[in-house]
Amino acid sequence: MxxxxxxxxxxxxxxxxxxxxxxxxxxxxxxxxxxxxxxxxxxxxxxxxxxxxxxxxxxxxxxxxxxxxxxxxxxxxxxxxxxxxxxxxxxxxxxxxxxxxxxxxxxxxxxxxxxxxxxxxxxxxxxxxxxxxxxxxxxxxxxxxxxxxxxxxxxxxxKNPLGPAMWDKTHKQAPAQQDGWISHPGGIARIGHQAEGFAFDNEGPAHRTLLQPFALSRRLVTNADWAEFIADGGYRDHRLWLSDAWAWLDRRDIGSPLYWRGDEHFTHCGWQVRDPDAPVSHISFYEAEAFATWAGARLPTEFEWEAVARGQDAPQDAPSFEPAAGNQLDGAAPPQPVGTAELFGDVWQFTRSTYSPYPRFQPEPGAVGEYNGKFMAGQWVLKGASCATVRGHSRPSYRNFFYSQQRWQFTGLRLAKDI
CATH class of the missing domain: 1.20.120 (Four Helix Bundle (Hemerythrin (Met), subunit A))
Structure with a gap:
């Protein structure tokens, strides 16, 4: 180079x-x-x-x-x-x-x-x-x-029966996350990229939206929470699932998050014992929606999530993919959700917002205009970045997006409720 x-x-x-x-x-x-x-x-x-x-x-x-x-x-x-x-x-x-x-x-x-x-x-x-x-x-x-x-x-x-590892390390234990809720009074919120510096075109234009009073969970849903959901028959109770989701479960014979096997899960370090306190990851929108219903809560909208995150910067210790000095992987931590008190990092968090253009959105002219705009249909917005996201993409206005069934990314959830 x-x-x-x-x-x-x-x-x-x-x-x-x-x-x-x-x-x-x-x-x-x-x-x-x-x-x-x-x-x-x-x-x-x-x-x-x-x-x-x-x-x-x-x-x-x-x-x-x-x-x-x-x-x-x-x-x-x-x-x-x-x-x-x-x-x-x-x-x-x-x-x-x-x-x-x-x-x-x-x-x-x-x-x-x-x-x-x-x-x-x-x-x-x-x-x-x-x-x-x-x-x-x-x-x-x-x-x-x-x-x-x-x-x-x-x-x-x-998919390899040998379960090869990209990093020859073991994952560290996650700290117990703080319970509780962050209340927001609602009102008119300004949404979208508003600061100087780079943003993707789908993060704007900035606009106003009306929020009703709500609360956002202080912590991400954990592996232990998800194990309780499974033990309570969550994957077998049709009342918790959207119609398309129930059909998806039946076609794919799904009964747990991707990469779960007994009390283990697959990681970049190979098969590891699953940490109950770590945020659950590799779930689909379908699963996140069903869990929220089971928990007596709901998914936040992208606007609610952003309103709570507005004014916050992703802290330097928020989980992200950031190798050691010199960009050498030796000494770098493998991507791993560990659970923090921050909104950013660990896992991409599903929202109940469809991926649609903001008011007055116009794609850029030329081929680069195909980067985001033409995908604004049939997908869901995720917020917050993940442990595999390169630092710098953790900002309140960032909009990731996936289809309902996709779960190979580090995707998880943070609950919301009306107040």
Whole structure:
């Protein structure tokens, strides 16, 4: 990777250059413990191979930065845009998502060569003010794919009968979380990104919404809470489940969160004894909704969650994926929900809000406008970031989104109630 000093003297530009390099290194560091087979496997349609994440993020820089802002740049390989475009219709044909695991060539080594080639070419653009906004977007985009790589490889390893570990460590015990509720009087709340700095287009425009009085749980639902739900027949009581959810349970024969096996669960450290005090994770919206009904509560709306979080910054000790100095994985803690007193980190928290555009939302022009807007249908908003989220994505206005049945991400829940 290029290690030249930043060219610009301003703190902001140095930060941009440093974050670009650190993000690119972090993605590559995650590939180092993987074999060629590890990096190529695709364990389900929702997941992508680790090699594909490394390649697609490189395609992003080549397509949206180098192609338009570096006239002398030539494509590293003319076949790569077809192989590693994700869903950008404006960028032409692409391989079907379900077939990404069939791309055994190029090899991982060739993808790494491409990354190095693109990084070297990007050095000339890192100090260009006209490229700053796109570079910010590219950094955030690659950080999202770092999180996806972590959760996708976890799913792939969980399918291996040997239960391989990406980290040779054991998980630490979670502290007992504080019970209680955070009351909010309701009223008019201002929602959406309102501060300076980067935000995705789906976080705005800022707007006002009316809230009724409510309360938000101080703690996340834990593994012990979920075990009680199971023991009480929660997965067998049709009264707790939405109609589509009940059909989903029957089709999939589901009776526990993803990765549960007896008193164990699968982690990046292999199979581990499940900590009852740790936040439950890897549940679907269907399961979160059923649990909330069983508990005599409900899921918060995204606006309620944000109103409580407004004015708070994610603390530096909030669980997130942040390797040690130098971005080396040696010494880095594996992604692990541990339970804290904070709203941020640990697990993405389901809300009862559908993923829809805010008032006056307009997607960005051109291909980058496909980043978020065209997915605003049929999904649910999650808030709060997770232990696999790269630090910097934990802000009140951040909107993650998944379909009702998806649960391979670090997803959990925090209860709400009317007052």
């Amino acid at each position: 290029p290690q030249a000093e930043p060219r610009l003297a301003t703190d902001a530009s140095q930060s941009l250059v440093g974050r670009f390099r650190a993000t690119r290194r972090l993605m590559q560091d995650l590939l180092e413990p993987l074999s060629e087979a590890d990096a190529t496997i695709q364990s389900m349609d929702d997941a992508s191979p680790a090699k594909w994440h490394a390649a697609h993020t490189t395609w992003f820089w080549e397509t949206f930065l180098l192609r338009d802002h570096a006239p002398e740049y030539a494509l590293f390989d003319e076949q790569f845009p077809f192989l590693f475009n994700s869903y950008y219709e404006a960028e032409g044909e692409r391989i079907a998502r379900r077939n990404r695991g069939l791309v055994t060539r190029p090899t991982l080594e060739q993808v790494l060569d491409w990354r190095q080639h693109v990084d070297a070419a990007m050095e000339a653009l890192l100090g260009n003010p006209a490229c700053a906004d796109l570079i910010e977007l590219g950094i955030a985009h690659e950080q999202q794919h770092i999180e996806l790589l972590l959760t996708d490889i976890k799913h792939a390893f969980s």
